[in-house]
Each structure stands twice: as C-alpha cells, then as structure tokens.
Amino acid sequence: MCEREGGSRLEKHQCTSYLESTRAAAQYPPLVIMKADVKEEPEPCCSKLKMFLASLSFVYFAKAFQGSYMKSSITQIERRFDIPSSLIGVIDGSFEMGNLLVIAFVSYFGAKLHRPRLIGIGCLFMAVGSLITALPHFFQGPYKYETIVSQPQDVNTTDIIQPCMANQSKVLENEEILAKSMAECEKESSSSMWIYVFLGNMLRGIGETPVMPLGVSYLDDFAREENTAFYLACTQTVGILGPMFGFLLGSYCAKLYVDIGFVDLDTVSINHKDSRWVGAWWLGFLVTGAVVLLAGIPFWFLPKSLQKQGEQKSQPADDPPNEQDQFIPESSVPPERPRPVTFTELAKDFLPSLKRLFSNSVYLLIVCTSLVQVNGFIGMITFKPKFMEQVYGQSPSKAVFLIGIMNLPAVALGVITGGFVMKRFKLGVLGAARMSISASFLAFLALLMQYFLQCENAQVAGLTVTYEGVKEVSYQQDSLLSQCNMGCSCPLKHWDPVCSSNGITFVSPCLAGCQTSSGAGKSMVFHNCTCVETWPVPAANASVILGQCPRPSDCDYMFRFYMAVSVIGSFISACGATPGYIVLLRSIDADLKSLALGMMTLVVRTLGGIPPPIYFGALIDRTCLKWGSKRCGGQGACRLYDSSAFRVTFLGLIYGLYSMSYVLWGILYSRLVKRHKKITLRNQAKTGGQEVATMNNGNTLSEENHKSEKEQEKECSI
Known part of the structure; x- marks a missing residue:
C-alpha cells in the first residue's frame, strides 16, 4: 500500500513506525488495564484543594466567631441603648437583611466567576461591618x-444619705428633665446610635454571603464524592470552634465595664450581676473584625x-513509566480553548x-423543613x-460563658461524629435522611425535658410577692406602694x-422605706428600712444592701440539670447536621449546586433569620414585670421578667416550630423513598443492557486489535 501510493523509502519507514506503535498500543491497551493494576500518584499533603479546605475552615471559624459574639452581646446592646427585646430582634435580623440583598446574585453569578476571590472580598466587608458596629x-x-441614690463625690467618705427624705428633690429633678425638649434630650443621650449597630450588622451579612454557597460548591466540585461529607464535617467542626471562642470573648467583655479606662470604677455602685450593668460590648467587635480580615487573605x-481529586495521571503498578509505555493520544491536535461566557449569557x-x-x-x-427548624433555632x-438569666438567676456573663464552654464543644463533637458515621458506613441519601430525622427528634425529646426544670420567680416586693408576703405576680406600678x-x-x-437579709428584693431603697445609709459605692448599706421591719418573715436586721437577692440554692441545683440536658440535646442535634447537607447536595443537579445553596440561604435567612428574633422578642416583652426608664423619661430596657411566663412563652414557641418541622420531614422522607425506587429501577434497566455490551466488547477487543494489525501488515507489504 505504501509503494502503491508512491511509496518512497521514507514513506515506507513512516508506515513501519506507525505499525510498531500500533502493536505497542495493542499490547498495552488502556481499556483493558484493570483498576487493581493501576497506581495513582499520591496526592501531595499541601495540595491546593487542601489549602482551600484549610482557608475555608478558618473563614468558617472567623465568621462564626464574629456572629456568635454578636449573639452574646445582645443583652449588653439592649441595655446600652435602652431598647426593648423586639427592637433588639430587628437589629439582630439586619444580618439576614444584608444576605437578602445580594445572595441570589452572588450564588448564581459567583459560581461562574472567581469563587475564592469573591470569598476574600466578603471577608473585607465583614471586617468593615464590625468596625462600624463598634463606632x-x-x-x-x-x-x-x-439610680435614685445620690453618690458622694469622695468614695472614701461615709456621708449619710437619707433615701426616703431625699427623694422629693429627685422627683423634681426628673420633672425638670421631662420638661426639656424631647428632641434635645434624645440628642444628648444619643439614643438613636443603635442605627450604626444595625448598619454594621447588615454589612456583615453582605460580606458573609459568598462563604457558604461558593465555598461548599467549590469543595464538592473538586473533591472525591466520598470525601465531600468528611470535608464538610471538618469545615463545620472548625467553624463550631468560632462560636465557642465568640461566647467566651462575650463573657469576658460582659464583665468589663462599658467605659473601662474612661471612668473610675470605684464610683460605680453596680456589678456585672446587676440588670443595669453594661459590659464593654464594643471591644469584642474590634477583635472579631481583625480576625475576619486576616482569614480572607489566603483566598486572594x-x-x-x-x-478533581482522583483524576491524576495513572500508571501500571509494576513498571515505572517510560517513553515506550506512554499512551499515544488519538489526535495530536490540541483542544480548542473554551470561549469565555459573557455576563449577558449568564x-x-x-x-x-x-x-x-x-x-x-x-x-x-x-x-421548607429547614425554614421551620431555623425559626426555632x-x-x-x-x-x-x-432565658438562663431570668429563669435560673444566672448573670449574663456566666450564661454566655457556659454556652461557650459546654454547649458549643458538644455541637462540634456532634458534627464531626455525624460526618464520621456518614463516611464509615457510606450512607446514601436515604440513610442520611434517616440519620438526620432521628437525631433531630431525639434532640427534641431532650428539649421537652427542659419544660419541667423550672425555678420559682425571684421574690421582689410589689412585683412577684406582696408586702404581706403573699406570692402574687403584678404588672401594675401601684402595687409597689404600701403602708x-x-x-x-x-x-x-x-x-x-x-x-x-431575709432574701426579699425591694425595687429601690426608698420603696424599702430606708431612712439612712452608710458607706459608698458598691459597699453602701441602707438602715432603718420600715418595710423590712414590718415584713411577715423576720430579718436579721432592718438594713439592705445594693443589688438583687440571689436565687435559693435549690434553683442552682435545678440549673445543673438544665445544663446537662441542654448539652446532651446539643450533641444529638449536631449529629444530624452533616447528613442534612448531604441530602441537599445529592438531591439537585450538579450544575445547580451553587444556585441551590444560595437560594436556600436566601429563603432560610430571610424568613428564618429576620422574623424569629422580632416575634420572639415581642412575645417575651409581654412577660416583663418592671421596665427601666431612659434619661429622657421614656421606657427603657426590661429589668425583671415573670420567669414562669417567660419559660412558657419561650419554650412553647420552640416546641410548636419543631413539631411542625417533623411533619414536613415525614413528607420529605416519603418523597425521597419514591425517588430512590424510581432511580433504582431505571439504573437496573440500564445496567442490564450495559453489562451485555461490556461483555461483548471485552471478548472482541483483542480480536479486533489483531485483525486491524494483520490488515495493516498486509497493506504495508504490498
């Protein structure tokens, strides 16, 4: 054939070389090399995917660190700006409002753009948001x-103050304040400065938008399918450490006075257990902003x-690679570069x-299921x-500390346990759904137990108990007066x-009927209190000290049971987090992953993140027994709640929302079962035909290669 086509010696040499290469390809055909005979190149320990995993885990930590500190500072912000719980719910929901503005565009268009760099830009936004919040x-x-008690100028003196007699001048002073122009008074007290906190929190929400949808889709696109669950569990586990440190930082800042470094703390007559105390809430936002800024650097x-993992070049396990064993491609023409996609096409x-x-x-x-559960959470x-402060008498700093040191480590352990179980037993979609439902329901049972772990109301004269010693809750101010x-x-x-000394709290020294006082600052003591003398339960003396009385010892004992049940429930609930993610990822098309995660984040954070703090706060406000007063005379933050009504309202809302979610879980699981059956039948039908074709191809492959080789030898010899 070579000579018939004008075959010169050069052409015949080329034909012979082509024949030898064909024999080599037939001797080592790539289609018949068994998987067991292939040795993949080991993945380097510092591959770019693992660098992305480490960077994403740190960002999960940083954003959770920042967000949890915001949650831990809610009480301090509420007291500093003298706002009700419903308004603090609006401020807390501004984070989700920021997400709402950009999540749809970021999750869809971001998937087509440079995803790591978008995450880095988001970190920059979050850092700026923290700075604005602290301004x-x-x-x-x-x-x-x-306070209605005038403090002496020199804290070392023991000037005598007469609360009962001195309050005539105090009442006149309050009337003079109210006589001022309300606008001027509001301007002096800077009561509208909470708007900066609102805007800063919204900017944090905008910056956090790219992290979850783009980060998770990036991992799922380039990691092995069996590694995805484990990688997600790793990022979530490291992320859980963020709330732990965030709540610990919140606890530390709550014990520091808000104006630390600017005022003499010896002149402050309240401590961190007082409901008027405001901690250094602003300090933590500067710290968390710096951490987020640092976390965004690697993504640039x-x-x-x-x-993709597992797609590295492979080679036979026995022989080292050499030039003769290299696979010869079918075509030496390089593939065309894909045309860049324009924004209009997207x-x-x-x-x-x-x-x-x-x-x-x-x-x-x-x-829908996630939306209802997120509302409750x-x-x-x-x-x-x-809740821990009002029902069990814990200080805000201690409550935040216990959440950070006990609940959040249990959540971290639960998340990594869920990911390990998924990887160990190789659970599919149905297995993941069953695990997620079971974990959520068991955690709900633990939550139900909290309803029976209660403490009685604090004994406050005129609010939770009458001046005659009868337990009776009153929301009327006139009940504070007595003979x-x-x-x-x-x-x-x-x-x-x-x-x-008999454990009864009075709203003020004046309402306790105290005639004289001694000491200064936190050590001030009031004497000759007529309401203490006439109280049905005798007291050691007729004196009172500053601050609210602590709860009885049996309440501390009940609180320990509450914390044990809460920690166990947190661990069980977290075990279902990773399986829930897998159910979502395996139920949508591959090209829609980023969009699906983004739209889910949009819906869940819009309807599950913004309304709950508002309506939870509004209903909790209805259980307030004693409101504080602003400097301008308006209603401030709540100082004391009816703990029984607080507990019923708070837990009742959570129970109702979680019960609704289990109805949706049942419907979802039935749909997953039906879909799984359809897919199984379809795959069985396809697999049956493919097996026959594969067997035929396997049997005739070598024959076709030999046949093709003989024909080419015959053509070259002509």
Whole structure:
C-alpha cells in the first residue's frame, strides 16, 4: 500500500513506525488495564484543594466567631441603648437583611466567576461591618445607669444619705428633665446610635454571603464524592470552634465595664450581676473584625478552578513509566480553548435555571423543613442567655460563658461524629435522611425535658410577692406602694434594687422605706428600712444592701440539670447536621449546586433569620414585670421578667416550630423513598443492557486489535 501510493523509502519507514506503535498500543491497551493494576500518584499533603479546605475552615471559624459574639452581646446592646427585646430582634435580623440583598446574585453569578476571590472580598466587608458596629461607643458619652441614690463625690467618705427624705428633690429633678425638649434630650443621650449597630450588622451579612454557597460548591466540585461529607464535617467542626471562642470573648467583655479606662470604677455602685450593668460590648467587635480580615487573605492567592481529586495521571503498578509505555493520544491536535461566557449569557440562563431548580419537589421540601427548624433555632439561640438569666438567676456573663464552654464543644463533637458515621458506613441519601430525622427528634425529646426544670420567680416586693408576703405576680406600678413606704413619695419608674437579709428584693431603697445609709459605692448599706421591719418573715436586721437577692440554692441545683440536658440535646442535634447537607447536595443537579445553596440561604435567612428574633422578642416583652426608664423619661430596657411566663412563652414557641418541622420531614422522607425506587429501577434497566455490551466488547477487543494489525501488515507489504 505504501509503494502503491508512491511509496518512497521514507514513506515506507513512516508506515513501519506507525505499525510498531500500533502493536505497542495493542499490547498495552488502556481499556483493558484493570483498576487493581493501576497506581495513582499520591496526592501531595499541601495540595491546593487542601489549602482551600484549610482557608475555608478558618473563614468558617472567623465568621462564626464574629456572629456568635454578636449573639452574646445582645443583652449588653439592649441595655446600652435602652431598647426593648423586639427592637433588639430587628437589629439582630439586619444580618439576614444584608444576605437578602445580594445572595441570589452572588450564588448564581459567583459560581461562574472567581469563587475564592469573591470569598476574600466578603471577608473585607465583614471586617468593615464590625468596625462600624463598634463606632457608637466612641460617639456616645459615658454610660449613666438609672439610680435614685445620690453618690458622694469622695468614695472614701461615709456621708449619710437619707433615701426616703431625699427623694422629693429627685422627683423634681426628673420633672425638670421631662420638661426639656424631647428632641434635645434624645440628642444628648444619643439614643438613636443603635442605627450604626444595625448598619454594621447588615454589612456583615453582605460580606458573609459568598462563604457558604461558593465555598461548599467549590469543595464538592473538586473533591472525591466520598470525601465531600468528611470535608464538610471538618469545615463545620472548625467553624463550631468560632462560636465557642465568640461566647467566651462575650463573657469576658460582659464583665468589663462599658467605659473601662474612661471612668473610675470605684464610683460605680453596680456589678456585672446587676440588670443595669453594661459590659464593654464594643471591644469584642474590634477583635472579631481583625480576625475576619486576616482569614480572607489566603483566598486572594487561590486559583479559580482545580483538578478533581482522583483524576491524576495513572500508571501500571509494576513498571515505572517510560517513553515506550506512554499512551499515544488519538489526535495530536490540541483542544480548542473554551470561549469565555459573557455576563449577558449568564443573565439569560438565570431564570430558566431558577425554574428548573424550584420544579424539584424534594428541594422545595428541604427548604421548607429547614425554614421551620431555623425559626426555632434562631429564636432559641438569640434569647437563651436571657432565658438562663431570668429563669435560673444566672448573670449574663456566666450564661454566655457556659454556652461557650459546654454547649458549643458538644455541637462540634456532634458534627464531626455525624460526618464520621456518614463516611464509615457510606450512607446514601436515604440513610442520611434517616440519620438526620432521628437525631433531630431525639434532640427534641431532650428539649421537652427542659419544660419541667423550672425555678420559682425571684421574690421582689410589689412585683412577684406582696408586702404581706403573699406570692402574687403584678404588672401594675401601684402595687409597689404600701403602708411602710407611703410617706416617702418614691418614684415608681426607676429600678435600683436592694436586698434584705431575709432574701426579699425591694425595687429601690426608698420603696424599702430606708431612712439612712452608710458607706459608698458598691459597699453602701441602707438602715432603718420600715418595710423590712414590718415584713411577715423576720430579718436579721432592718438594713439592705445594693443589688438583687440571689436565687435559693435549690434553683442552682435545678440549673445543673438544665445544663446537662441542654448539652446532651446539643450533641444529638449536631449529629444530624452533616447528613442534612448531604441530602441537599445529592438531591439537585450538579450544575445547580451553587444556585441551590444560595437560594436556600436566601429563603432560610430571610424568613428564618429576620422574623424569629422580632416575634420572639415581642412575645417575651409581654412577660416583663418592671421596665427601666431612659434619661429622657421614656421606657427603657426590661429589668425583671415573670420567669414562669417567660419559660412558657419561650419554650412553647420552640416546641410548636419543631413539631411542625417533623411533619414536613415525614413528607420529605416519603418523597425521597419514591425517588430512590424510581432511580433504582431505571439504573437496573440500564445496567442490564450495559453489562451485555461490556461483555461483548471485552471478548472482541483483542480480536479486533489483531485483525486491524494483520490488515495493516498486509497493506504495508504490498
């Protein structure tokens, strides 16, 4: 054949070389090399995917560190700006409002752009948001807590103060303040400075948007399928450490006075257990902002895409690679470079992709189930420190500390346990769904037990117990008056609690009927208190000290049971987190992963992150027994709640939301079972035909190669 086509010696040599290469390819055909005979190149310990995993884990830590500190500072911000719980819920929900503004565009268009670099930009936004949140502290004047007791100028003196007789001048002073222009007074007190906290928290929400949808989709795109669950568990586990450190930082800052370094602490007559105390809430935002800024640096140096794990070049296990054993490609023509996709083309494909996504009934059920559960979770975690403070008598700093040191490590252990179980038993979609449902339901049973772990209301004269010693909850200010303090003309709006030796708290020294005082600052003592003398339960003396009385010892004993049940429930609930992610990822098309995660984040954070703090806070406000008063005379933050009504309202809302989620879980699981059966039958039908074709191809492969070789030898010899 070579000579018939004008075959010269050179052409015949080329034909012979082609024949030898064909024989080599037939001797080592790539299609018949068994998987067991292939040795993959080991993945380097510092591959770019693992660098991305480490960077993403640190960002999960940083954003959780920042977000949990915000949660731990809710009580301090509420007291500093003298706002109700419903308004603090609006401020807390501004984070999700920021997400709402950009999540749809970031999750869809971001998947087509440089995902690591977008995450780095988001970290920069979060850092700036933290700085803006802390700004009001530097614009406001010193914090002035409400008190009707005049402090002596020299803290070392023991000037005698007569609370009952001196309050006539105090009442006149309050009337003079109210006589001022309300606008001027509001301007002096800087009561609207909470808007900076609102805007800073919203900017943090905008910056956090790219982290979850782009980070998770980047991992899932370039990691082995069996490694995805483990990698997600790793990022979530490291992320859980963020809330732990965030709550610990919140506990530390709550013990520091808000104006530390600017005022003499010896002149402050309250401590961190007092409901008027405001900690250094601003300090933690500066710390968390710096950490987030540092976490975003590595993403500026990571590539847009990576090679998928397991797709490295492979070689026979016995023989080292050499030139003769290299596979000869079918064509030496290099593939054409893909044409870059324009922004207009992406925009045209957005609505069809969105329609295809929401036509997936399983995805819709996952979103609805997550939405209801997130409502319960966000409401619970936002007001859990306040719940521990009002129901069990714990200080805000101690409540935040215990959440960070006990609950959050249990959550971290639960997340990594869930990921390990998924990898160890290689659970599919149905197995992951069963595990997630079981964990959530067992955690709900632990939550139900908390309803029976209760403490009685704190004994406060005129609010939870009458001046005759009868337990009776009153929301009326007139109940604060009695024969023992009728002649003192005491103001009723202020909260300046004092404690007697028999464990009864009075709203103020004046309402306790105290005639004289001694000492200064935190060590001030009030004497000759007529309401203590006439109390049905005798006291050691007729004196009171500053501060609210502690709860009885049996309440501390009940609180220990509460913490044990809470920690166990946190661990069980966290075990279902990773399986829940896997159910979502395996129920949508590969090209819609980023969009699906982004839209789920949009819906869940919009309807599951913004409303719960608001309606939880509004209902909790209805259980308030004693409101504080602002400097301008308006209603401030709540100082004392009816703990029984607080417990019923708080836990009742959580129980109702979680019960609704289990109904949706049942519907979702039935849909997953039906889909799994359809896919199994379809795969069995396809596999049956493919096996026959594979067997035929395997039997005839070598014959076809030999046949082709003989034909080419015959052509070259002609």
